[in-house]
Amino acid sequence: MxxxxxxxYPVKGCYRLDHDVVAVEPWGFAGDRRWLITDPDHHFVSQREEARLALVRPSLTMDGLVLDAPGMESIEVPHPIGGELAAVTVWKSTFDAALADKSASGWLSDFLGRDLRLFWLDDPTRRASNPxxxxxxDRVSFxxxxxxxxxxxxxxxxxxxxxxxxxxxxxxxxxxxxxxxxxxxxxxxxxxxxxxxxxxxxxxxxxxxxxxxxxxxxxxxxxxxxxxxxxxxxxxxxxxxxxxxxxxxxxxxxxxxxxxxxxxxxxxxxxxxxxx
Known part of the structure; x- marks a missing residue:
């Protein structure tokens, strides 16, 4: 074999990136699911309830990522280094992540027609895997x-x-x-x-x-x-x-x-x- x-998948629930080579980190492949879309209560949002997340195409940059989607102008989203931390929930896990710039949350909200937030997992050691x-x-990202x-x-x-x-x-x-x-x-x-x-x-x-x-x-x-x-x-x-x-x-x-x-x-x- x-x-x-x-x-x-840089943003959980969004489009993929394909690779010839990937780096393996303790919490997964480098860059995989380090960004998370949530509702206003900071509970994760996925394709389960928003299928059109599949149309959001992220690409990684040295400073963060760029988001593209049909009918939308692309937006650059910097890593919110030193930014506001807030508790987010992914299934049964609740842990801190960094809130991205408001313009990114607004961009996602406009595309999907609902109030959303975007977070970055600044410290990927925060979330433990299913014990x-x-x-x-053992650690896992989003x-x-x-x-x-x-x-x-x-x-x-x-x-x-x-x-x-x-x-x-x-x-x-x-x-x-x-x-x-x-x-x-x-x-x-x-x-x-x-x-x-x-x-x-x-x-x-x-x-x-x-x-x-x-x-x-x-x-x-x-x-x-x-x-x-x-x-x-x-x-x-x-x-x-x-x-x-x-x-x-x-x-x-x-x-x-x-x-x-x-x-x-x-x-x-x-x-x-x-x-x-």
Missing amino acids: FVSSLHT AFSEPG ADGYPVLLASVSSLAQLNDWIAQDFPDDAALLGPLPMTRFRPNVVISGGPAWAEDGFTGRRVRIGGTTFRVPKPCGRCVVTTIDQESAERTRQPLRTLAKYRHLNSDLVFATNLIPDDPQAAAVISLGDPVVLA
Whole structure:
């Protein structure tokens, strides 16, 4: 097995960046989900309730990021270094983050037609991973629960085969679903479908970096959103519910935690993926 694509999502819920090489940090890939959109009460907002976040395209700069979206002028957003801190909530985690410039919050509010805020995680050591599946000292950025998400091309091919077999009308309408629906960080090729199921509870080595594999990833309605158009569909949850309903979750892809949080490392396209 080997790495066939690498991705980060600078703003949680927004469009991806594709990479040839990524740096691995204790809390995930460098630059991944360090920005967060919230409501006025500082609870996170995602594509679950705002599908059009998929149309917001961030790009990273030395000083922060640039946001683009259809019908909007691009806006530069500097890192709010030394700025106002406020408690934000992502699922069951509440921790401090830095409030971005008001112009960025206004830009997002104008695009989505509701009152929003933008935050930057100035100190990524603040948020602990889920203690039920982590070790003391594990940290995660604004990702849902774990630092890195790994998905398999072979598993996606099997899923698309199931859709075509059991839901031919959906398959005719949608065509094969792309991997972008699942918003992974690292995509692997060359192994059998669902090989990643066997990673759970073990360690996997990608290039020169070792990760612990705490649990598979339970999927939500975000997977039904076309990441290019923001249109909602009925797949893949209909098919995952039939074939991949495991331990109360609809499962696709698996979570990873960097095993040596002090080790600086990179992952590149083509790197081998092996059980350590």
